[in-house]
Amino acid sequence: MAVVSGELKTMKAMGRGIIGMKLIGNGDFKERDDRVRAMQYAMQCGFVDAVTIGFASASDVDEALENMGAALAVRAAAA
Known part of the structure; x- marks a missing residue:
């Protein structure tokens, strides 16, 4: 993970946009805590400038919105 993060930071410093894809592990993150940590x-x-998240159901969308809201609230509080 550290190598990938380092490469992404380098790309960002070069002015490139970074898109986080398959943010919830391509459906492999079965536990909500794992999906929350990823978000x-x-x-x-x-x-990361933008993210993509795949959904299999309407409840997946609802959960992702909750997780995103919580993640952004933590980010705002840290700023």
């Missing part, structure tokens, strides 16, 4: 990392790392 928080993407929102708080400082180098």
Whole structure:
């Protein structure tokens, strides 16, 4: 993870946009806590400009909105 983060930081410093894709592990993150941590990392790392999230159901959308709101609230509180 540290190598990837370092490369992404370098790309960001070069003025490139960074898109976080498959943010909830391509459906492999079965536990909500894992999905929350992934969302928080993407929102708080400082180098991700946009994200994509895939959904299998309406409840997935609802959960992602809750998780995103919580992650952004933590980010705002830290600023």
